[in-house]
Amino acid sequence: MRIQNRKYIASILFVLISFVCNAQPDGSPPPPAPPPPPGMPIDDFLxxxxxxxxxxxxxxxxxxxxR
Known part of the structure; x- marks a missing residue:
C-alpha cells in the first residue's frame, strides 16, 4: 500500500472516530418536557x-x- 493511500485511510478513520465520539451521550439527564399547550380538546364535542x-x-x- 502506498503512503498516500495510508494518509487517506488515516484521515477518513480520524473523521469517523470523531463522529462516533461526538454521538456519545454526555451523561446528563434530558431536559423536562414542555407543558402542553393551553386550549380546549375537541374530543368531548366531536x-x-x-x-x-x-x-x-x-x-x-x-x-x-x-338557485
Missing amino acids: PILLVIAIIYGIVKRFKLSR
Whole structure:
C-alpha cells in the first residue's frame, strides 16, 4: 500500500472516530418536557361538531340547488 493511500485511510478513520465520539451521550439527564399547550380538546364535542357540519352541508347544498 502506498503512503498516500495510508494518509487517506488515516484521515477518513480520524473523521469517523470523531463522529462516533461526538454521538456519545454526555451523561446528563434530558431536559423536562414542555407543558402542553393551553386550549380546549375537541374530543368531548366531536359528535356535536360532526352533526353541526352535516347540517351546515345540507343547508348549503339546499341553498345552492334552489338557485
